[in-house]
Amino acid sequence: MTEERRVSDSQVETVHMLRPNHMNAAGRLFGGMLMQWLDEVAGLVAKRHTRANVITASVDNLRFIHGAYQGEMVVIIGKVTFVGNTSLEVRVDTYSEHLDDGSRHPINRAYFTMVALDENDRPKRVPRLILETEAEKAEWEAAEKRRQMRMKRKEEGF
Ligand SMILES: CC(C)(COP(=O)(O)OP(=O)(O)OC[C@H]1O[C@@H](n2cnc3c(N)ncnc32)[C@H](O)[C@@H]1OP(=O)(O)O)[C@@H](O)C(=O)NCCC(=O)NCCS
Numbered sequence: 508m509t510e511e512r513r514v515s516d517s518q519v520e521t522v523h524m525l526r527p528n529h530m531n532a533a534g535r536l537f538g539g540m541l542m543q544w545l546d547e548v549a550g551l552v553a554k555r556h557t558r559a560n561v562i563t564a565s566v567d568n569l570r571f572i573h574g575a576y577q578g579e580m581v582v583i584i585g586k587v588t589f590v591g592n593t594s595l596e597v598r599v600d601t602y603s604e605h606l607d608d609g610s611r612h613p614i615n616r617a618y619f620t621m622v623a624l625d626e627n628d629r630p631k632r633v634p635r636l637i638l639e640t641e642a643e644k645a646e647w648e649a650a651e652k653r654r655q656m657r658m659k660r661k662e663e664g665f
Contacts, residue, residue: 509635510634510635511634511636511637512556512635512636512637513636513637513639514586514588514636514638514639515639517552517553517555517586517587518586519548519551519552519555520583521544521547521548521582521583522580522582522583523544523580523583524578524579524580524581525577525578525579525580526577529577530576530577534577535575535576536574536575536581536614538571541575541615542569544581544583544601545566545585545599545601545617546563548583548597549563549585549597549621550563550621551585552585552586552597552599552621553587553595553597553621553623556595556633556636557595557634559623559625560624560628561621561622561623562622563619563620563621564594564620564621564622565619565620565657566617566619567620567653567657568618568653569615569617570615570616570617572613572614572616573612573614574614575614579604579605580604581603581614582601582602582604582611583601584599584600584601584602585597585598586598587636588618588643588647588649588650589636589646589650589651590633590634590636591654592632593630593633594622594623594630594633595621595633596618596619596620596650596653596654597619597621598618599615599616599618599619600616601613601614601616602614618650618653
């Protein structure tokens, strides 16, 4: 039987309180720190979906929308948007959450392509994705376009 899972089966949310060691010299969240957290979330989502070892093949649209500052809470949410044969796309959204009223403001969005590996470290087929909502279907269609762009970039080396 074909293995398949819902988007909600693998969704991951992590929260970080921004401390002095997370800051850069300009007093904002260090981009490299955030990239590590994003990669960890994408890896966790991919592991939950595939129940296999996974690697990061590429990251795109890593867009820093706003800075984040010491004492703020950073919420990172990752979910599967698309599955190919051996790869899957994970969208990772980052928000700054304000302690006074709980409001969230987007600070970053990124799309990770993760590849599942078998016991010989070769790419292996990933479970299918069950799309339950209109939003999930729209995400899938957008992900197909991003995948075509990635393949074009890879082929043409730009
Ligand atoms: C990712 C990797 C396995 C792809 O190798 P490959 O020889 O191109 O393998 P394949 O052609 O079988 O592709 C495997 C999947 O990766 C996808 N892929 C390959 N290169 C890609 C790229 N640049 N961007 C996005 N997806 C890519 C393919 O589309 C394919 O997905 P599909 O099966 O769903 O169509 C290989 O480049 C690798 O091991 N990279 C190192 C990854 C790593 O170590 N990451 C840790 C962080 S440094």
